[in-house]
Amino acid sequence: MKHPIIEMKNVNFTYERQRVLEDINITIEQGSFLGLVGPNGSGKTTLLKCLLGLLKPQQGEIKLFGQPIQKFKNWHEIGFVSQKANSFNTGFPASVYEVVSSGLTSKIGLFKFMSQQDRQNVIQAIDAVGLSKFSKRNIGELSGGQQQRAFIARAIVSNPKLLILDEPTVGVDSQTVQNFYEMLVHLNRDLGITLILVTHDVGTITDKVSHVACINKHLHFHGHAKEFNILKEEEMSDFYGHSLHVLTHDHSH
Template identity: 85%
Template sequence: MIQPVIEINHVNFTYERQRVLEDIHLTVEKGSFLGLVGPNGSGKTTLLKCLLGLLKPQQGEIKLFGQQIEKFKNWHEIGFVSQKANSFNTGFPASVFEVVSSGLTSKIGLFKFMTAQDRRKVYDAIESVGLTKFAKRNIGELSGGQQQRAFIARAIVSNPKLLILDEPTVGVDAQTVQNFYEMLTHLNKNLGITLILVSHDIGAITDKVSHVACINKNLYFHGNSKDFESLKDDEMSEFYGHSLHVLTHDHSH
């Protein structure tokens, strides 16, 4: 039996006496592409921070690759791209190659010279996100969507087994978003990376992901995307507490 990438059991988290996560159970299998959806303030970002070891739940257990998170050391196996990546300082004087190679510093050390093998990894990561012809271009000269691709390349250059993306398409135009999802599908299917995509936009992701977890303090639904699509509108509105047409970006917890 294959070891799950993530196991979350009975996780509760409270901010200043306000319960944000309540009795969350969630298992993410190797090779899956999970869409984590929910309205503003539903706890998605808090759950991410718990998964990344940035917050510690008051109750419950989190395991990464079969290991309790408190003992987990192989953080290079997890790549993370935040929604803040696309508010990057565009005046920063670094090429796409340099930005992506910074993702190797945890492995090679900050001031170590890159080997030919390291450079190959950087170019491979750049190629996998479709930015080969921009490798020497200054990051500030790229569009928002291209910058976001560069940050994904930085996240995958150390060959992570799990990639977590927090609202990666905020502020990116529709055509770029479509290309972006195709790239994620390639990373998932062809490179075998387990993906978690956090999004407020249910409609955009249900036909892209293999599984959906719907969270609003509690975990309301976790299953494959076909079962999720078959849920009735009124059931979904009950999950969200309002009509699904008024979802906005999640900039809160």
């Protein structure tokens, strides 16, 4: 039986008197791949910050791995990749291997020596994101898409059970984006990592994710990707508050 990894019940968040999240009820089960979609300013990032314990909702409860978030200690079980480490200083003199290794700091402590197993984990994480031949390359020499893969490897090196990605493909070209999503499917299906992907790319992800949640202050939709695909365009426009053309990409040809 699958266990819920995340449970949010009646979660409300108000920011400077403005209600950003209202009555959010959502359960995410182990092994699922959730696409979290919604217009700009809809509360997606606020939701993530609540899940990561960075913001505290005024009402409602959040459980992670069956524990109330206030008591949750095993943060190494959750990996997080922001909107590119766009803020990352690409002139920083570190190899891909070193950047990925830095993902073990919270687990083994700063300035501690890595064990043989730690080194093996770094190599496996780099391999999982398809960067094996770049492991000695300086991070600044990689393309935007490759850098993002390196940051994902850093996030998965401590073997998290849940990986949260906040619009990781911003500024990455469309061909690279396709390969990037294929890699996420591999992490989900083959490595068993539960994924939450925040994205604007509604059409491209619906054949990759298992579930979709559509948020715009309220949770307007949460269900299987197949159900999301058959929503009428008018319903989607209601969710988003403006007209929306959902482009689904059929890769079966």
